Amino acid sequence: MAVVIISSADEQTRRELAKNLARKLGCESMSREQILDAATDTGIAVGKLEVAVLKRLAPRERLARDKARYLAFVTESVCERASKGDLVYHGRNCHLLLQGISHVIRVCVVPEPERRINNVMARLRLDRDKAIEYISNLDSDLDNWSHFIHGVGLTDPQHFDLVFNLQNISIESAGAALCSMAQLSDFQTTPASIRAMKNLWLAAKVRHKLGTHELTAGADLRVSAQDGRVTISYMPGQSKIAAAIPDVVGVIDGAQEIVCTMATTNILWIAESFDPSSSLFTEVADLAGRWGAAVELLRWFTPQEGEIEGGETWLAVGSSPGISPSAHPVPKAMDPTGGIEDDTEESEDVPDNGLAATAERLIAAGRFGGAGMVAGQMETIVTALKSDHRYSLVVIGEMFLSRTALLRTRLTRDITSFLKEKVNIPVIIGDELQERFLPGKRHLLRIAASLLGTAIIFGLVFTHQEQVLDFLAGPAWINWRILAVLGIAIVVPLAAYLYGGATGLILKLMKFE
Amino acid sequence: MKQQIRLLLLDDEPIVGKRLAPALAKIGVETESFTDPEAALQQIGEKDFDIVVTDIRMDKMDGLEVLRRVLQKSPRTKVIVITGYATLEIAREALAKGAFDFIAKPFKPNDLRNIVARAARALGYKVKENPVDSSSAHGDPET
Structure with a gap:
């Protein structure tokens, strides 16, 4: 064929x-x-x-x-x-x-x-x-x-x-x-x-059905198919939609089993400005992929810079508030309006500092967990956090853009400290994300150094077994037992630390976290 | 003396004219709606229009043919093309043939109002920046 x-x-x-x-x-x-x-x-x-x-x-x-x-x-x-x-x-x-x-x-x-x-x-x-x-x-x-x-x-x-x-x-x-x-x-x-094509076909059929049904048209669902088993992943804020998924999908030729799974956690990315082409976007998306997490975007700005004050506009889907039904219109095959929709109050041209573009990229990656804008003092961020969303990490991106670099750094650290105090979630500045959570050159160097240290310790122990045994239990050191105890107390944890660190980083590289 | 902006709207679905004519009236545009391309072209032959809004896919005549004939008769007329079957190729073709702008269905009346306002301004009419809030019932030629 x-x-x-x-x-x-x-x-x-x-x-x-x-x-x-x-x-x-x-x-x-x-x-x-x-x-x-x-x-x-x-x-x-x-x-x-x-x-x-x-x-x-x-x-x-x-x-x-x-x-x-x-x-x-x-x-x-x-x-x-x-x-x-x-x-x-x-x-x-x-x-x-x-x-x-x-x-x-x-x-x-x-x-x-x-x-x-x-x-x-x-x-x-x-x-x-x-x-x-x-x-x-x-x-x-x-x-x-x-x-x-x-x-x-x-x-x-x-x-x-x-x-x-x-x-x-x-x-x-x-x-x-x-x-x-x-x-x-x-x-x-x-x-x-043939199997690969059937998988692709089945996933497309399910995706099409979900995308054109009024209950699921606005949801961000990841669909994959493997030998008749269809897996549909939804974001934590969309658990209400998830219940309807099996009914919406119904009976589809080739689908033997439909499994709905929820993204287990949320990453909240707070910034004044977003850029989907930035390295931070890549890092956040990479981390979300590793953790099976959804990424929520929150654009926060201080009132004197903002277009709104103390207000909150959530663009998120699912359980998030403020979503009008017209935000995610369902395609209509027979359109009685002749393709002329009703005017709405929404403005298509409100500057959002890259929020919509970033949301669009996350939707394409199947990692979009919602987006919103909030203006006000630092407290407004805490009130904007959704209580029903399980956040596992808060990433602080570009903030205080109108300030000098020095002031920006200080204010960003202030807001990080504030959030660490107020919310029981790890908070991290974007610049530290790579270092803390994602493998990079530094990680490779650390792996190499740890492995080298481990090899030296094990090498010395195994090539000098006689001397080691003599040191630990030999008659020549009978009066210096305290040194043997100290030696074990230092070398064994050191070897464990080096070996554990190296294997941990290797597993991280292999995405076994 | 203020002069009305005259617009001819051609779409073979009657609902389009019914929905858009009142929406365009809000910015002082006098709209004549047609569902038959030949009748529309006859009217264009008899009367000058500032703006023509035409669908592309119609049973009796292609909207691009309407575009050609309108510009042949009146090169100053701004032609705005609307279609539910927009492609890059068709849009580029329309623009290459002299269309003022191109809009894909489904759209909101305000989307068209914005383009019509821009076309009217290009013709020398004064139109408020935000047509939705415009209370001006008439265009006012600047020249």
């Missing part, structure tokens, strides 16, 4: 190659555009995603959920079609959909530039300059789309099995080459590759 996925920025080129190959393989070709229409017809706001990329809109929680729904729908559709037999699927960056399935051939097609310009001029009835500008703008948009949806560039070569540059090869020859390639043993189905 051959599954060939053809990606190209130029729709006409990929369509021609897909048709050519499908004819050779004796199967049908399917395009992204066909799936897109079906997705839109079921109420998934694909157009909003596309326009968000075009207009470079700031990431929003709602966009992140629309993105998840879109990906689930497309993955489900492609897997369903691929399970029936040979498939040639083409789209702008569809090679990133079925990752980890060995019998899928992922092909990049680079269109012949002059032909592309001429095609655009003829099809869109544009003059040459406008056609070139159109192509340039579109290519830039498509690369942004790839980053937005999949987090990687459109033409990143490591995601392709083959690249055709149509300046050097005709579509007919490219089709023939792909047809031969599809016969290679490397791209034949195996029990493992």
Whole structure:
């Protein structure tokens, strides 16, 4: 069974190659555009995603959920079609959909530039300059789309099995080459590759169902499937939603068992400003992954700097207060409003210092536990903490940005000390996170030093056994027993400390914490 | 003398015109709604409109064809394209062909009001910064 996925920025080129190959393989070709229409017809706001990329809109929680729904729908559709037999699927960056399935051939097609310009001029009835500008703008948009949806560039070569540059090869020859390639043993189905596709398909089906049901559409659920067993993880603040999950999922073909698990703990990240591209974000997300934790974001600022005073706005889902039902609208297949929603009071343009963008990244990583903003004195942070959320760590990020560096450091330490006193949870400054909880170069050096120390102690003991035994119990030292006792009291704990430290760090590296 | 901003709204779903016309009236825009592209084009031929808002996917005619004909007749008219089936390719095509802006369904009336206000300002009308709060029933040409 051959599954060939053809990606190209130029729709006409990929369509021609897909048709050519499908004819050779004796199967049908399917395009992204066909799936897109079906997705839109079921109420998934694909157009909003596309326009968000075009207009470079700031990431929003709602966009992140629309993105998840879109990906689930497309993955489900492609897997369903691929399970029936040979498939040639083409789209702008569809090679990133079925990752980890060995019998899928992922092909990049680079269109012949002059032909592309001429095609655009003829099809869109544009003059040459406008056609070139159109192509340039579109290519830039498509690369942004790839980053937005999949987090990687459109033409990143490591995601392709083959690249055709149509300046050097005709579509007919490219089709023939792909047809031969599809016969290679490397791209034949195996029990493992079929199982991987079934797992992907099942997870997508469940994700799609959860994402389009009113009870679960606003929840951040991680779905994975393994041989018919579906595991759905939810965040601690969403325990009420969790009860409804089995009913929402219902009976799904291929699902033998559905297990709901809760992220065991929460990490609270408090900052005045968030940056999803910062090293602190990576460290917090990494730690959340290691601990199976959800990350809650709390933007805190002092009143004189803030837009609101003493107020609190929670964007969180599930049990968090202040969520309007319209915050997570459920896709509607038959929209009686003609696609015109009601105006709401919410402002799309309130500056949030990276809060929404960071939330969006956490949603994509399945680690989002809620987000909120609060202004006021330090006490407002304590009152903002959710009593029903089990926090295991509070991370203090960028704070007091308008102050000088020296004052900022002092105030950050003050707030850390204040929170340590007020809440019974470990509180740590972001700069110390790597050192305390995540393996880095320092940890490697400590492992090396500890292992070296342990080796020296054990080496000396085992190569000087006679002298050691003599020292501990020999007649020559009979009057110096106190030294033997002191020696044991010092060396044994030292050896245990060094060995224990090294093995502990090694286990941390192996994520056995 | 104040002059009304004239807008033609074309969407083959009647509910769109019913919902948007009152919303646009709040910023002093006089809206004529059409569900039939040919009837809309006939009206455009007979009367000048400052702004045309058109859907793309319609049974009788493509919205991009409407865009072409509107600009052919009146290059100063600002055409705003709306669609439930937006793609980057279609949006770029519309913009390359002279559309003023592009908006994907579902959207809130205020989203369109903002774009219409921007188009009106580009035509020289004075429109309040926040159209939602605008109490001005009329646009006021600056030129």
